Amino acid sequence: MAKERPLKIEIPKPADERPAWSRVGIIGAAGFVLGIAWPKATGVKVGPNVPGDLRPQAEATAQPSAAPTAAPAAPPTAAPTAAPEAPQNKQTVAVGPGKITRCWDKKSKKLTDCGELQVDNIALPKLKDLAACPSAVGLAGKLTVAIDIDFDKKEVNVTKPKKEKTSIPSSTVTGIVQCAARSFANLPLEEVPHKYKHYTLQYGLTFTPPGKSPEEAAGDKDGAGGEDAVGSTTSETGAEGTATVIQDTGLVRKEPKDGEVVARLVRGTQVKIVGRRNEWYKIEASGKTGWIYRGAIGL
Structure with a gap:
């Protein structure tokens, strides 16, 4: 009759229950190669294909957008021509x-x-x-x-x-x-x-x-x-002759009385008289033609 071996019970230590990290790293690296790197390298598509009617839209979305191009310059427009004068809306x-x-x-x-x-x-x-x-x-x-x-x-x-x-x-x-x-x-x-x-x-x-x-x-x-x-x-009577400005400054106007001042003549300036309208004389002097009050030329 064989001799029975004594029953031996071994209790594992806490350190023996920890995973071997080196083994986990090897498994993870192998999964990355098989799941991600290898399909890209070989051109194999993983997952369902994009439906045909959506493929152009998907490809356009996947491609990087090109830099915006400048809008073409508008052709130069010709200068507007002056419209003919419209008839007046009054008698x-x-x-x-x-x-x-x-x-x-x-x-x-x-x-x-x-x-x-x-x-x-x-x-x-x-x-x-x-x-x-x-x-x-x-x-x-x-x-x-x-x-x-x-x-x-x-x-x-x-x-x-x-x-x-x-x-x-x-x-x-x-x-x-x-x-x-x-x-x-x-x-x-x-x-x-x-x-x-x-x-x-x-x-x-x-x-x-x-x-x-x-x-x-x-x-x-x-x-x-x-x-x-x-x-x-x-609007004026004819007049001829010459005169001399006797005021410090003789104002020559575009029109008698309230007209725009077109020249200022100093005392002693000789003027040529070419017309008259009441108390205003039309004169030529210093390259200007206009009206001067008779008192400014002593008339």
């Missing part, structure tokens, strides 16, 4: 050159050379204001008005020339003449230098309705029709 009146058809001192004696009458500066604004006359609303056409001036009685009478032919209805002409008569009733005749006691003037008017340019309006733009001229109207 207008263009006034032609005025002419003197008659002048006299005695009723029975008509002169054949009346010279000039300095009246445009106060007559033209009143004639242009006829655009606001109720009879002129929407009117297109030409009309000549006659203005009789009596300097002795300080009276002004506005009429339609007898020889004038116009396509404007007579009732409209009457209304316009009445508007002009009211406007000229207070004409400051004391400001008008004159040689004779009586004058008859004529002005040609061209009426332009709203929405049309003056070129579209019918009418005589060259002046008044009717009788022949024996003189002309003007």
Whole structure:
């Protein structure tokens, strides 16, 4: 009978239950090679394929975005051309050159050379204001008005020339003449230098309705029709001569009284006189032309 071996029980030590870290490291490295490095190296795809309809979007997302490109420069645009002047949206009146058809001192004696009458500066604004006359609303056409001036009685009478032919209805002409008569009733005749006691003037008017340019309006733009001229109207009278500035500084203006100052002349400057408007003289000096008050040149 064999002899039985005694039962031996071994109790493991705490140190024997710890894993061998070297063995764990080897297993982890092998897993990395098999799961990640080897598929990339061999081109093997691990996992399901991207569906065909989403593949372009997936590839575009996977690729790095390219640097933004600059937008193409806009072609240079040509400089805007000036638009033609739009017609004015209001009634207008263009006034032609005025002419003197008659002048006299005695009723029975008509002169054949009346010279000039300095009246445009106060007559033209009143004639242009006829655009606001109720009879002129929407009117297109030409009309000549006659203005009789009596300097002795300080009276002004506005009429339609007898020889004038116009396509404007007579009732409209009457209304316009009445508007002009009211406007000229207070004409400051004391400001008008004159040689004779009586004058008859004529002005040609061209009426332009709203929405049309003056070129579209019918009418005589060259002046008044009717009788022949024996003189002309003007905003200044002719004058000749020379003068000397007697003030410390003589102001030369673009227009009399309130005009822009275009030159300052020192005392002793010689000036050439080329025109006159009441108490203002039109002069030429130092390459400038303008108006100077008579007191500045001792006149």
